[in-house]
Amino acid sequence: MSEQENSATTSSTPEDENKLIAQRREKLTQLRKLGPAFPNDFTPEHSAFELSDEHALRDKEFFENTAVPAKIAGRMVAKRIMGKASFAQIQDTTGALQVFVQMATLGDEGYASFKQLDVGDIVGVEGKLFKTKVGELTVKASSVRLLTKSLRPLPEKFHGMTDTEQRYRQRYIDLIANAEVRETFKLRAAIVQYIREFFIKKDFMEVETPMMQVIPGGATAKPFVTHHNALDMDLYLRIAPELYLKRLVVGGFDRVFEINRNFRNEGLSTRHNPEFTMLEFYQAYATYNELMDLTEVLLREIAENVMGSTTITSADGETTYDFSKPFERLTMSESIAKYNPDIYAEDLAKPEVLRSIAESKGVKVDSSWGPGKTLTELFEATVEHRLQDPTFITAYPAEVSPLARRNDENPQVTDRFEFFVGGREIANGFSELNDPEDQAERFQAQVEILAAGDDEAMHYDHDYVRALEIGLPPTAGEGIGIDRLVMMFTGAASIRDVILFPHMRPERQ
């Protein structure tokens, strides 16, 4: 990185300064006079977790008889001075470890410079392990070195940082101060890693497809628009990778997956961020039934192996979801009848009756809707939020599934499912429509909706139809929203709690 020394004293605006920062800045000024103020020659040899884990069961006497060296580095998050001896807490990626510092060991000068350190400083500590009289594993320091001076005070030690705006804007402080936040993001990383390994083990190939697309396809959503200067053309940030992944199956890669960002130019909420992470995978010669089986195994394994339990607790702590028993599978019509005892499944097949049922349930039926759309709206209004335990809903109407294969027995519905837990959609999968002529007709239908004013309708993708004309083998594909999956597993109430840097309006300067 470039040399920042010259700008060091001007990096903060005057009104941003206060006495606490000025005091620390003065300490840094003194440090600069003594040599390199930001040394880079300390290499830790142990982590906090490693040491606690390895020595957890050893008693006080063991350390009195055996010299166990420790060399750790991290942020000093607590400092307790008691005259000629002190305790400090050093936090690294893996956890925290207590350090004991004595004037008798460090000498007058060494102890005085330790006392100059502030909570928040990055330090390197060398010493030997011992156990305190209450049995806490502690490093008795033979040296404490300041590695990075922290100029800004950390939040209060007990309450941490609770102001949501600051937590999201300054996530680095949130991560330092709030252990449960660190834990959530470690779990997110572990879940993603598990998913990646799960698919690689099943001979799926991880690929990357365009983020910037000429035709935003694969979903119905408003895209972000950007501009390519050299080509002087608008491009769309992708709303889904689907059509590119299926082109790869046409190309002969029978099993592909991608874990990457999608962008949708829509509202923000506790369940929506403009950019969000999606897993999509495609498997040739498989059907949507096999993908339901696969989804069930994947989620159960994540629960067992990453979360350590097949019982997952909801964000409000009041509901638990059981991943151990087989997931329920219902068709959309069956689910409507099940959750609305006054509705008979056979009536849903009669368009006129369906319409009046939907209206009786408060659905404002639009004149442009066909029975499929009406059924889906009825489902979303009366069933979706009530699907608590893991549930697959199948037989989505073809009308609302422009990329899914029609069912052989009933061409009005598709071989498609969505997966719900805690009343929220987590996944969407189907046997892929690989009939190029049917696909061309469905694109045409979308174009007509688009022309009629629906700015979320799909564009006609001629190259995609051309690819289908080359031949897409029978294939099933699925998308799983990673953010919502992590929310569900970690009991997060807001999507912002599982995205490291959620979208915020810019701070005023």
Added chain:
RNA sequence: AGAAGCGUAGCUCAAUAGGCAGAGCAUCCGGCUUUUAACCGGAAGGUUGUGGGAUCGUUGCCCACCGCUUCUACCA
């Protein structure tokens, strides 16, 4: 985009039907060699989000703006 709520010391929070803005932690000074939200004594710390207005007088009331939170709409 619409509605409701919130914004006070570095952090977590008080306060006044409009009348000198407080506490804990953190900081600074002093004491303390096994503490762990360490403890004890003292000190310092504020343009009450920003800008207008009403008032003898505002953190408080009115208006506008900025930001955040939740809900609704669009959606995953």
